[in-house]
Amino acid sequence: MSEYKAPLRDIQFALFELNEYEAHCATLPGSEDATPDVVSAIIEESAKFCENVVGPLNRVGDQEGCQWNDGEVTTPSGFKEAYQQYVEAGWPSMTHDPEYGGQGLPHSLGTVLSELLGSANWSWGMYPGLSHGCMCTLHEHGTEEQKQTYLTKLVEGTWTGTMCLTEPHCGTDLGMLRTKAEPNADGSYSISGTKIFISAGEHDMSENIIHIVLARLPDAPQGTKGISLFIVPKMNVDSDGNILDRNDVKCGSIEHKMGIHGNATCVMNFDGAKGYLIGPPNKGLSCMFTFMNTARLGTALQGLAHAEVGFQKSLEYTRERLQMRSLSGVKNPEGPADPIIVHPDVRRMLLTQKAFSEGGRMMTYFIAKQVDLVEKAEDEEARKSADDLLGFLTPIAKAFLTETGFESANLGLQCYGGHGFIAEWGLEQNVRDARISTLYEGTTGIQALDLLGRKVLGSQGELLKRFTKIVHKFCQSHADNEAMAPYVAKLQEINKEWGDLTMHVGMAAMENADEVGAAAVDYLMYSGYASLAYFWAAAAALSQEKLAAGTSEKDFYESKIKTAKFYFDRLLPRTASLVVTIKSGASNLMELDAEHFAF
Numbered sequence: 001m002s003e004y005k006a007p008l009r010d011i012q013f014a015l016f017e018l019n020e021y022e023a024h025c026a027t028l029p030g031s032e033d034a035t036p037d038v039v040s041a042i043i044e045e046s047a048k049f050c051e052n053v054v055g056p057l058n059r060v061g062d063q064e065g066c067q068w069n070d071g072e073v074t075t076p077s078g079f080k081e082a083y084q085q086y087v088e089a090g091w092p093s094m095t096h097d098p099e100y101g102g103q104g105l106p107h108s109l110g111t112v113l114s115e116l117l118g119s120a121n122w123s124w125g126m127y128p129g130l131s132h133g134c135m136c137t138l139h140e141h142g143t144e145e146q147k148q149t150y151l152t153k154l155v156e157g158t159w160t161g162t163m164c165l166t167e168p169h170c171g172t173d174l175g176m177l178r179t180k181a182e183p184n185a186d187g188s189y190s191i192s193g194t195k196i197f198i199s200a201g202e203h204d205m206s207e208n209i210i211h212i213v214l215a216r217l218p219d220a221p222q223g224t225k226g227i228s229l230f231i232v233p234k235m236n237v238d239s240d241g242n243i244l245d246r247n248d249v250k251c252g253s254i255e256h257k258m259g260i261h262g263n264a265t266c267v268m269n270f271d272g273a274k275g276y277l278i279g280p281p282n283k284g285l286s287c288m289f290t291f292m293n294t295a296r297l298g299t300a301l302q303g304l305a306h307a308e309v310g311f312q313k314s315l316e317y318t319r320e321r322l323q324m325r326s327l328s329g330v331k332n333p334e335g336p337a338d339p340i341i342v343h344p345d346v347r348r349m350l351l352t353q354k355a356f357s358e359g360g361r362m363m364t365y366f367i368a369k370q371v372d373l374v375e376k377a378e379d380e381e382a383r384k385s386a387d388d389l390l391g392f393l394t395p396i397a398k399a400f401l402t403e404t405g406f407e408s409a410n411l412g413l414q415c416y417g418g419h420g421f422i423a424e425w426g427l428e429q430n431v432r433d434a435r436i437s438t439l440y441e442g443t444t445g446i447q448a449l450d451l452l453g454r455k456v457l458g459s460q461g462e463l464l465k466r467f468t469k470i471v472h473k474f475c476q477s478h479a480d481n482e483a484m485a486p487y488v489a490k491l492q493e494i495n496k497e498w499g500d501l502t503m504h505v506g507m508a509a510m511e512n513a514d515e516v517g518a519a520a521v522d523y524l525m526y527s528g529y530a531s532l533a534y535f536w537a538a539a540a541a542l543s544q545e546k547l548a549a550g551t552s553e554k555d556f557y558e559s560k561i562k563t564a565k566f567y568f569d570r571l572l573p574r575t576a577s578l579v580v581t582i583k584s585g586a587s588n589l590m591e592l593d594a595e596h597f598a599f
Contacts, residue, residue, distance in 0.1 A: 004055045004120045004309060006047035007361075009556065011112060012040070014361045018535075018542055021108075024369055028376045031106050039109060042094070046113045049089065050120035053082050058121040061262020062429045066203070071250040073202040073264045079124055083157075083205040092128055092157030096135060100147055101155040107375065108368035114298060115361070119305040122433050123262030127160060127200045133294040134161025134212050141229070141279040141287045149241050150210050150231060159208040163295070164195040164232075164268060165288070172446050174214065174285065175223040181215040181230055181275065191215055191232050191275040194252070194267065201266030202234075202251035208243060209234040211268070213275060214284050221282065229284035230275035249273040259432030293394055295441045297367060300397035303405025304360040306434035310412025311353035313427060318346050318415055340415075348570070349411040355536070355567045356404040358560075362535040363401070367393050385466065392455050392463040393531070399447035400528025402437035409434040448520035451527065457506050457516065464502060468495050471534050474541075483544050487537040490568055494530045494575065501526065501582060508585060518586035526578040533572050540564035 015021045016036060025034040057078045064076040086092070095110035096102025110132065117125040131154055138151045153159040170176035179193025191213060195201075202209065211232040220226030236244040252267040279287035318341040322332065326342040340346045370393070373386035413420035413427040420427040438444050455463050475492050478484040505523065508515040543557035543564075551557060 004051060004058075004312065006043075006051060006116050006119075007308065007312075008044065008047060010358055010361065011043060011115075013539075013556075013560075014358070014365050015039075015112060018362055018539060019365045019369060021365075021369075024108075024372070025106060027378075028106055028372055029378060030104055030376065031372075034105055034109065039105075042105075042109065043112055043116070045089075046091070046116050049086070049091075050116045053085055054117060054124050055120035057082060057124055057262070059426060059429070061121065061123045062259075062433075063261075065261035066254055066264040068251065068254045068264075071202070071252070073204065073251055073254060073266070075127075075203050075205055075264070076262050079127075079262065080205050082124065083127065086128060087157035092131065093155045096155045097139060100139070100151045106372045108365065108372050111297070111301065111364060111368035111371075115301050115304060115308075115364070118301055119308050121262070122302060122305060123260045126260070126263045127203060127205055128157065129298055130163065130200050130295075131157075131159075131161040133163060133292075133298070134210055136294050137163075137212055137229075137287065138231075138278070142231075143278075145239070146231060146276065146278065149237060149239060150233070153208065153241055154210060158206060159210055160200060160203075160206040161210045161212065162198055162201050163288070163292075164198050164201070164211050164213040166195060166197045168194060168196050172442060174227060177214055177216065177227060179213065179215040179270065181217050181228060181277075183218070184274070189215075189217075189230060189275045189277060191230055191249075191270045191273045193270050195270070196267050197255070198266045198268045199263055201264065201268045202254075203264050207235070208237070211249065212278070212288075213270065214288060215275070217281055224285050226282055227284040227288075228281050229278045229287045231278050232270065232273050232275040236274060247273045258435055259429065260436060292441060293390075296394050296398040296447075297364070297371070299437055299440045300360075300364055300367075300394075300401045302434070302437040302440070303401035303403070304357060304364055306405040306430055306437065307353055307357035307360060307401075307408035309430050310409045310427070311350070311357050313425070313430070314350055314353060314412045314415040315341075317419075317425075318350060321416075346415060349415050351563065351566045352571065353408040353411055355532075355563055355571055356401075356408050358539075358563065359532045359536055359567065360401045360404070362539060363393075363397060363532060366535070367397055388463050388466045392451070392467055395447040395451040395455065396524060396527050396531055398441065399438070399444040399451075399524050400531075402434075402440075403444060403525065404528070406431075406434045406438060444524070445521055448524035449517065452505065452520045452523045453516050456502055457509065461499070461502055461506075464498065467531070468498060471495050474534065474538065478541055481541070481544075484537070484541055487533075487540055487564070487568060490572065491533060491537055494533060494572070497575075497579065498527070498530055501579060504583060512586055514586040514590055518589050519582045522578045522582045526575050526582070529572055529575050529578075533568065536564040536567045 022036050025031045061076040067074040093102045095105050095107050098104040135154045154161055181189040181191050184190055213230045213232045214227050215230055216226055217228055232249055233247055236247050248271045250269050252269045255265040319339055321340045322335055322337040323340045324337055326338045331338045331342045370386040370390040374383055377383045409431045413431055416427050419425055471491055475488045478488050505519045539560045543560040546557045
């Protein structure tokens, strides 16, 4: 069975060449240490850890799963030991504030490291991964005392963190939330309620788990305006961070799931647990989005990870598997049949996976740069521009990359034929693990409503224009480049159509609000294909420049150009059908009465 290998050369291309990472880091105060040599060395060391320590535990986690016993959760064999190595090597602190024990490197570097970790073993990577959102929330909204007590231990990795939102009766509709927070005489709060689907909510890998919990104060207004945010530790601690007794929060059970068996998905019962308000009262939802946006970008990486794993396994297998002869002539005369990679349909599947994984990497690294700029850019306009791009691209990346990641995982299984359905090859695990990604942190439909309703129409198209202006400037800069003419022409067409399509939906929604919901998912997928087209065109342009300069890596850059051509010829045309379905309107969805769906 093939094992995960970090795609270091492609990471270097997407990070340093396409996204000009050295110049980017030079603009960030406090990131002077993020030189190409340092960053490359960190990525290479992370790759070794992921390939040699975490990767081999991927199948172990799937087969063993987590074990629950009277509120305690035991992780699969080797998980706890691997986490100790992770902490001892200093990985949790890499991109966090030096004031609280971090190493101060850019968050964008953390994105690269998270990709490696998630691709090697998504279930394992969720344990430290969820801590990052918890840390960002504390750093942004916590008091200095809270940061010193909790954030320092989270940065160190001694403790891990979660986010507790969902309840049995409400998922996305947090306005229905019932968990209560009663004030105590000492300034703390007594938290009572049940949360479900809490990833890494209970485990044996760290000595404490810090839950960030949404709950209602006694006098809170109804709906989303009455939600506050609280820190609720598994183990109570004193002001110096020393562990005291067990808090009244317990894992009631763990879910039996389709995939990601190595990560505990918990029902968490808060029975008068001691908690501490973080941020202003009744402003918990806005504070929570600090965590949520981090989590959504993390989930976009999950789509990328499963596409990469599917592609790697498919490529190795199709090069070796002999089946039939090529219709255009024998390619393996010494063997009884040709390797299946010679067949056009297998090439279609491989190239689709390659286009989505490598294109997704370019996109996520670009978005990660915007996170850096929002946090550290000295120029106010640069921060505003980055924040707008981040708001626009986050729902696209989360939903589009997870949908295409799942498609790629399925194509990986298909490349193996019947062998893909057998557990020993790892393809069916990749499909099962990938499936949750389109549901996490808001389903594809929720992301689509956020994109079209809140971000695009809500800004009167201004957030869309932030990105289409980048595409327009790219087209202008390559207007006289004959080799880029096919890409430029199609990008210009897509850019115009994108705006026209947005106007069409906006006008229709003025007559019928359901038009937004009816168009939203197709609009998001259109936006995903359009966005990825820009990144593939940019990759083609850069590769052409490298070839013209006489690079020694001719095959690498020619591969980029040929994959870009495949994307424009075979995948980008999917937008044409999306235009048709978007314009078909809401009536074909809403005219059938609910009671008439079945008889």
